[in-house]
Amino acid sequence: MALQSLDIAKRSATTTEPPQARKTPQVAKLIDVSQCIGCKACQVACMQWNDLRDEVGNCAGTYDNPRDLTDQSWTVMRYAEVETDRGLEWLIRKDGCMHCEDPGCLKACPSPGAIVKYSNGIVDFHQENCIGCGYCVTGCPFNVPRISKKDSKAYKCTLCSDRVAVGLEPACVKVCPTGCISFGSKEDMQERADERVAELKERGFTNAGLYDPAGVGGTHVMYVLHHADKPGLYSGLPADPAISPTVSLWKGVTKPLAMAGIAAAALGGLFHYVMKGPNDVSKEIEAEVDKELEGEK
Amino acid sequence: MIRDPSDLQRYTASERANHWVVGICFILLGLSGLALFHPALFPLTYLFGGGTWTRILHPFIGVVMMLFFVVMFFRFQHLNRMTDTDWQWVRRAREMVNGDDHNMPIQGKYNGGQKLLFWFLALAMVVLFASGIVIWRAYFSAYFGIGTIRLAALLHAGFATLMIIAIIVHVYAAIWVRGTIRAMLYGTVTRAWAKQHHRAWYRQMTGK
Numbered sequence: 001m002a003l004q005s006l007d008i009a010k011r012s013a014t015t016t017e018p019p020q021a022r023k024t025p026q027v028a029k030l031i032d033v034s035q036c037i038g039c040k041a042c043q044v045a046c047m048q049w050n051d052l053r054d055e056v057g058n059c060a061g062t063y064d065n066p067r068d069l070t071d072q073s074w075t076v077m078r079y080a081e082v083e084t085d086r087g088l089e090w091l092i093r094k095d096g097c098m099h100c101e102d103p104g105c106l107k108a109c110p111s112p113g114a115i116v117k118y119s120n121g122i123v124d125f126h127q128e129n130c131i132g133c134g135y136c137v138t139g140c141p142f143n144v145p146r147i148s149k150k151d152s153k154a155y156k157c158t159l160c161s162d163r164v165a166v167g168l169e170p171a172c173v174k175v176c177p178t179g180c181i182s183f184g185s186k187e188d189m190q191e192r193a194d195e196r197v198a199e200l201k202e203r204g205f206t207n208a209g210l211y212d213p214a215g216v217g218g219t220h221v222m223y224v225l226h227h228a229d230k231p232g233l234y235s236g237l238p239a240d241p242a243i244s245p246t247v248s249l250w251k252g253v254t255k256p257l258a259m260a261g262i263a264a265a266a267l268g269g270l271f272h273y274v275m276k277g278p279n280d281v282s283k284e285i286e287a288e289v290d291k292e293l294e295g296e297k
Numbered sequence: 298m299i300r301d302p303s304d305l306q307r308y309t310a311s312e313r314a315n316h317w318v319v320g321i322c323f324i325l326l327g328l329s330g331l332a333l334f335h336p337a338l339f340p341l342t343y344l345f346g347g348g349t350w351t352r353i354l355h356p357f358i359g360v361v362m363m364l365f366f367v368v369m370f371f372r373f374q375h376l377n378r379m380t381d382t383d384w385q386w387v388r389r390a391r392e393m394v395n396g397d398d399h400n401m402p403i404q405g406k407y408n409g410g411q412k413l414l415f416w417f418l419a420l421a422m423v424v425l426f427a428s429g430i431v432i433w434r435a436y437f438s439a440y441f442g443i444g445t446i447r448l449a450a451l452l453h454a455g456f457a458t459l460m461i462i463a464i465i466v467h468v469y470a471a472i473w474v475r476g477t478i479r480a481m482l483y484g485t486v487t488r489a490w491a492k493q494h495h496r497a498w499y500r501q502m503t504g505k
């Protein structure tokens with residue numbers, strides 16, 4: 001959704017500088033996984049606020065429902081039963097867009113303005129500019145964007161950019177009954193996380209910590225994890241996410257190099273023609289051939 | 298249409314039509330692909346009815362090109378086997394580019410450069426087709442892992458660039474060597490052209 005009340009700090013397929021005069025505080029959503037009871041109130045709030053209705057799926061033997069993110073489900077709870085040194089644990093993670101400071105989706109997108117990052121850090125998809133190529137899926141280190149089967153546009157969590165722009169917290173934050181999700185400036189959220197991590201450590205979760213991965217420049221959705229040393233336990237949360245080197249190469253040096261190569265070939269041809277002249281048939285050979293033809297007659 | 302009865306037939310009408318279909322597809326693919334490749338070229342999407350249409354059309358044009366390219370490949374591959382003389386020609390190509398073709402080894406229907414280009418284009422088509430299928434989000438990407446898709450995107454962009462450069466060289470060579478373009482328009486070349494540039498073929502065609 002295009003929202004003019006937030007400045008745009010980064011814009012897909014745009015090579016010039018974004019507006020920077022105004023300074024906006026960086027925002028973040030903090031999800032304290034250790035307090036989540038898996039009630040899915042946040043999933044419901046997301047559906048309601050964003051007018052989304054996924055198809056009714058079927059049960060695969062776990063509480064995961066729907067089983068994956070879709071164009072209609074921008075957040076899903078993932079339930080993992082894992083054995084740790086504390087015995088059997090049920091780890092529930094609210095999955096969705098992490099709102100990366102350095103978003104791989106935005107880097108990969110070929111359509112100007114289909115993906116933007118607002119100056120407060122929220123990464124948003126503007127479907128009216130989306131061409132449906134799916135490059136954002138290729139670029140995202142968290143496997144988040146989904147292309148709709150209906151309209152071939154890419155969708156994902158907006159961090160309720162429309163609510164945040166008018167001073168409200170995201171819908172999921174508002175409904176969470178345990179207070180496991182909080183929203184505010186990134187600094188405040190980091191402080192809050194530090195306090196919570198200290199508490200958890202006191203209670204024996206010695207590896208508790210904040211998930212704010214540096215590989216993508218930090219994220220504007222952060223987790224407090226009781227096992228921050230093993231993020232993979234939480235239904236495959238990547239330990240050290242970063243934009244894949246293949247994507248960086250594809251979207252990095254390849255572009256100027258390719259453009260220079262193509263321009264050099266075209267200009268090389270022109271200047272070769274101008275400087276060396278065309279490769280004409282020589283008069284000698286023309287005369288020889290004429291003679292041969294005379295002989296035939 | 299016969300322009301001069303002594304001209305030599307280089308391509309049949311069907312070969313020429315085949316080549317033009319491939320050529321037109323290539324130009325459309327190059328323009329639509331480059332539009333998505335570099336932000337500066339995104340306005341090229343207007344030629345195809347906007348960004349979304351460009352994204353939809355490109356792969357279908359690619360499939361058409363691949364079909365016609367395969368036909369062309371089997372038509373011409375036996376004429377493109379590299380020989381020792383071809384390699385000698387390639388080693389001396391610099392002299393010719395500098396404007397002196399007196400010491401160039403005698404060439405058959407195709408010279409070493411044309412043959413190398415032929416094999417490079419065949420390789421590029423295979424890579425572009427295979428990687429194009431992998432990154433074709435609407436129908437096929439779901440069957441591949443994320444690592445494969447990322448690699449395919451890189452290969453597709455890389456080989457497209459190399460192929461575009463190769464075709465620029467190919468087209469320029471046809472312009473530079475005067476009397477060549479008509480081979481693809483009317484199918485014939487003059488005897489003098491053949492004798493100068495492809496003497497072995499000239500002998501084979503005329504018995505001289």
Ligand code: HEM
Nearest residue numbers: 326327330331333334352355356359426429432433454457
């Ligand atoms: C042979 C069959 C081909 C297929 C199936 C194919 C398919 C694709 C697909 C699916 C895309 C992604 C955009 C979209 O969804 O439309 C793409 C992008 C592209 N294609 Fe092709 N293509 C083919 C041939 C070619 C050829 C011959 C060229 C070179 C002239 C080319 C140049 C490009 C370029 C430059 C891009 C953009 C790459 C980027 O964004 O980095 N393609 N192609």
Ligand code: SF4
Nearest residue numbers: 097098100104105140
């Ligand atoms: S998690 Fe994926 S979709 Fe979300 S901002 Fe990061 S790269 Fe983009």
Ligand code: SF4
Nearest residue numbers: 109130131133134136
């Ligand atoms: S699908 Fe849309 S948002 Fe995703 S990369 Fe393509 S144009 Fe950008």
